[in-house]
Amino acid sequence: MSPLSNVIGVVLALTVLTTVPNNQRLGDALQVVLPLAALACAAAQGEGLVILGRYVVLEVGIKTPKLTLGDHPMNLRPDGGGRGFPSGHTAAATFGAVHLLHHCSRLHPVTKGAALLGAAFTGGSRIEAGRHTLWQTIAGALWGWVVAVAPWSAVTWLRRKTRRRA
Secondary structure (H helix, E strand, O other): OOOHEEEEEHHHHHHHHOOOHHHHHHHHHHHHHHHHHHHHHHOOOOOOOHHHHHHHHHHHHHHHHHOOOOOHHHHHHOOOOOOOOOHHHHHHHHHHHHHHHHHHOOOOOHHHHHHHHHHHHHHHHHOOOOOOOOHHHHHHHHHHHHHHHHOHHHHHHHHHHHHHOO
C-alpha cells in the first residue's frame, strides 16, 4: 500500500468524522475532498495538468445546462430554486471517486471503495437536502463518470506531452 493511499484514507475518514451527523455538510465536503484526492494521485503520477483539464471540462458541463435551461422543469430544484440540472456536487464527487478508482492503481481497495461510497453518499445528501431530484443527481453522477474516464484526444495528447517532459 502506498503512502498516498494512507493519506487519502485518513483524509476521507477525517472528512466523515468532522461533518457527522450533518449529511448535507458531509456531501458539501466530499464534493471538494474527492476531486482533490484525485488531483493528488494524478500529480504523484505526473498527470496533474491532465486532471485539471478534465476538471475544467467537468465544470463547463455542469454550468452550461444550469445557465441555458432557464426555467425548464428539468432545471428546477425541489426546494423551488433554479439551476438544478445537473447536480454539480454529485458530478464533482463522482469525478474524483471514479478517477481514483480507474487511475490510481496503487490505492488500497478499501480506499477506493470508500471513495465510491463517498460519491454515492454525496448524491444522496443532495436529494435528502431537497436541493436536487433523483434525475438531476443521476445526471451529475453520469457526467462526472464520463469526464473521469473518457479517452478524449485532447486529454490524451496533453498526457503524452506531460510524460515526455518528465
